[in-house]
Amino acid sequence: MPxxxxxxxxxxxLIKDLVNLKITDVIIKYDGIIxxxxxxxxSSVIGKTIKNIDRYGKYLIFNLNEGNIISHLRMEGKYFYxxxxxxxxxxxxxxxxxxNGYSLFYQDVRKFGKMIYKENNELFSTNPLKNIGIDPILTxxxxxxxxxxxxxxxxxxxxxxxxxQSIITGLGNIYVDEVLFEAKINPHRPSNSMSFxxxxxxxxxxxxxLSKAIEYKGTTIRSYTSSLGVEGQYQQFLKVHTKKICSxxxxxxxxxxxxxxxxxxxENCER
DNA sequence: AGCACTGTTTACAT
DNA sequence: TATGTAAACAGTGC
Numbered sequence: 001m002p003x004x005x006x007x008x009x010x011x012x013x014l015i016k017d018l019v020n021l022k023i024t025d026v027i028i029k030y031d032g033i034i035x036x037x038x039x040x041x042x043s044s045v046i047g048k049t050i051k052n053i054d055r056y057g058k059y060l061i062f063n064l065n066e067g068n069i070i071s072h073l074r075m076e077g078k079y080f081y082x083x084x085x086x087x088x089x090x091x092x093x094x095x096x097x098x099x100n101g102y103s104l105f106y107q108d109v110r111k112f113g114k115m116i117y118k119e120n121n122e123l124f125s126t127n128p129l130k131n132i133g134i135d136p137i138l139t140x141x142x143x144x145x146x147x148x149x150x151x152x153x154x155x156x157x158x159x160x161x162x163x164x165q166s167i168i169t170g171l172g173n174i175y176v177d178e179v180l181f182e183a184k185i186n187p188h189r190p191s192n193s194m195s196f197x198x199x200x201x202x203x204x205x206x207x208x209x210l211s212k213a214i215e216y217k218g219t220t221i222r223s224y225t226s227s228l229g230v231e232g233q234y235q236q237f238l239k240v241h242t243k244k245i246c247s248x249x250x251x252x253x254x255x256x257x258x259x260x261x262x263x264x265x266x267e268n269c270e271r
Numbered sequence: 272a273g274c275a276c277t278g279t280t281t282a283c284a285t
Numbered sequence: 286t287a288t289g290t291a292a293a294c295a296g297t298g299c
Contacts, residue, residue, distance in 0.1 A: 003278060032293080058279080074279045076295085091295090110294045112279065128280085156288070165280080172278055219278075241278095259289080262276085 002073050004137065004170030005213035006232060007058050010079060014104075015053045017081045018062075021098040022049045030093035033108065035116040044117040045069060045096075057135050057169030059128065068118050070128065071106075077113030080105045133167040136206040137214070148199040152192045158202075159187035160259045168206060174219055177241040177264050179205045186270040187263050212237065240264040 002010065026042045028034055034041045044067060054061040062069040071077075080087055084103050094106040094115065106113070116128070123129060133150075134142065150167045151158070162168060162176045171179060180187050182205035185198055194202075213219060218232030221242060239247050246253055246266040255264050 006278075072279080074293095075277070108294095109296065110277090112293065112295095114280085154287080160288090163279090174278055221278075 002058060002077075002218065003172035003175050004055075004058055004135070004210050005175070005216075005234065006218035007055055007060060007073065008137070008214050009217045009232065010073070011053050011055045011060055014060075014079060014081065017102075018050045018104065019052060020049060021100065021102075023047065023064075023096050024099050025097040027095040027097070028093070029095070030111060032111055033093045033106065033113055033115055035114040041115070041117050055135075056129060056138065057132055057165055058172070059132075061123070067120060068123055069115055070118055070123075071115045072113060072128065073108070074110070074112035074114065076110050077106065077108040080107065131166045133165055133169040135169050136203065136210055137170065142203050142207070144196070144200050144203060147203055148194070148196050151194050151199055151202075154191040156191055157187060157258050158185060158189050158191050158194060159261070159263060161191040162202070163259070163261070168203070170210060171206060173261050173263075174221070174238070174241045175206075175209060175213065178209050178239060181240045181265060181270060182209060184270055186267070187258055187265050189271075240266065 023045055026045055028038050031038050048064040048066060050062055051065055052063040054063060058072060060071040062071065081102060081104050084097065084101055086103070087105050091107045091109050092105050093108055093111065096104040118126065136142065147167065151161055154161050159176055159180065162171050162179065177187065179202060183198065183201035185202065213234040216232060216234040216237065219234040219238065220231040221235050240253055241264050243253055243264060246269055249266065249268045251266060251268050253264050254267050255262065257263065
């Protein structure tokens with residue numbers, strides 16, 4: 001489910017509860033979630049203490065006293081911090097037990113989520129973070145030239161390029177539509193037709209929209225429930241995604257597929 | 272009932 | 286190398 005603002009919201013909630021807890025056991029009920037040898041994962045993690053929780057793009061990074069757990073929620077991954085007997089259903093796939101009678105439950109209806117253990121020295125030099133792009137929230141000063149060069153090197157629709165996490169990371173299907181509307185750029189336009197100014201607008205809109213979405217704890221749409229039991233509120237600020245009418249020119253919004261993803265945009269305002 | 276969707280990423284084919 | 290497609294999986298809505 002989550003894009004950057006939703007993952008950041010999860011991080012902020014979890015960090016309040018989990019820092020300084022020692023992992024006493026890990027129960028893996030569905031082994032596909034763990035993207036490495038399960039026994040190696042368990043032996044790497046059990047006995048260690050969570051010292052911090054970071055985020056890069058849509059990845060959560062649990063910093064342990066030694067090493068890290070990288071976690072990606074993909075479409076529907078959720079964490080719940082509850083007493084050991086707090087939840088039990090067929091979608092709970094991984095359980096981290098702590099030394100205080102509480103556990104961190106990972107629930108994932110579609111089982112797409114992934115977790116992997118990484119030593120500190122390989123965290124950003126190996127997959128999945130090896131080729132990750134810049135995070136608009138964590139990057140203090142965005143190098144527009146670098147982003148421009150990457151964007152114009154590609155001949156696909158600009159929307160497709162922005163969904164590629166190796167250039168700008170954190171945007172997903174909803175926020176890409178919002179960013180392109182804010183930047184007044186038609187999502188079908190080829191990536192290599194972007195001007196330097198277009199790229200600046202895209203970067204600035206990404207920072208602005210993702211920041212505001214974090215402020216409102218992310219977006220909750222359709223029947224999805226939040227990763228927290230708390231519903232995000234940014235859906236009330238969406239300008240195009242799931243909308244029918246352009247808020248600026250009042251014309252009917254387009255809704256079609258780009259690279260298989262539903263795309264909302266205003267043909268009149270986005271050029 | 273059956274099919275087409277779904278806030279993601281990656282392996283594989285071309 | 287670049288790009289498009291299918292797959293991982295389960296639930297919902299038409």
